[in-house]
Amino acid sequence: xxxxxxxxxxxAGDVTPEQAAQWLAxxxxxxxxxxxxxxxxxxxxxxxxVPLAWKQWPGMALNPSFDEGVRAAGEGKKKLVMLCRxxxxxxxxxxxxxxxxxxxxxxxxxxxxxxxxxxxRGQLGGWRKRGLPWKQx
Numbered sequence: 001x002x003x004x005x006x007x008x009x010x011x012a013g014d015v016t017p018e019q020a021a022q023w024l025a026x027x028x029x030x031x032x033x034x035x036x037x038x039x040x041x042x043x044x045x046x047x048x049x050v051p052l053a054w055k056q057w058p059g060m061a062l063n064p065s066f067d068e069g070v071r072a073a074g075e076g077k078k079k080l081v082m083l084c085r086x087x088x089x090x091x092x093x094x095x096x097x098x099x100x101x102x103x104x105x106x107x108x109x110x111x112x113x114x115x116x117x118x119x120x121r122g123q124l125g126g127w128r129k130r131g132l133p134w135k136q137x
Contacts, residue, residue, distance in 0.1 A: 011094035012079070012105050017127045020081040020107045024048070029079035032070060034093040035111065039085060043112065044128060044136040046083065054084070054093040066093070067100060074102040083127065086110040 015023075023029035031046055034054035045051070052069040055062055063069075070093070074080050080097055082090035087110040097104035111134075113126030128134050 009091075009095075011091070011098045012103050014087075014106045014108050015081060016108055017125075017130045017132055020083070020105070021127075021132045023079060023081060027078075029081045029105075030073050031081050031083055031107075032073050032093070032097075033083045033111075034089055035084050039111075041137055043085075044134045046111075046127065046132070046134050049083065054089045054096075066096065070097045070102065070104075071100060074100075074104075077103070080104040081107050083107045084110045085112050085121070086114055086126070 020029065020031065024031050031049040032052050033040060033046060033049040034052060036053050036057040038057050040051055050073045052066060052073065053063045054066060074097065080102055082094045082104055084090040087106060087108050090106045090110060094104040094106045109125040111127045112121035113124045113129055115121050116123045122129055
């Protein structure tokens with residue numbers, strides 16, 4: 001973990017979806033999906049990810065079980081790679097995990113990426129667009 005990065009950002013750093021997938025596949029990291037249950041259920045999810053909402057639907061209140069869940073996900077001193085829709089909530093989650101003494105990274109672009117000119121996600125990047133493993137119910 002780069003101390004300068006933690007000091008500057010408040011978490012270990014940002015990684016591309018591809019880097020996060022490599023760490024996940026090699027067993028170096030645990031992917032924590034901080035999107036809501038509804039997002040994972042309806043939009044799609046990464047097999048093997050720890051489902052742990054940062055904020056809960058409806059109302060988007062902070063999840064009171066987040067600290068306990070993220071500590072459990074980080075057992076064994078593995079890196080945590082945090083995933084949300086576009087890479088914003090995952091920054092806040094990575095900062096909180098870092099405050100708890102864990103090595104946490106933000107996955108750039110999130111699961112769906114930023115919206116395009118028409119306001120549609122999933123076209124300009126993200127885990128799903130980059131062809132990384134995911135499923136949908």
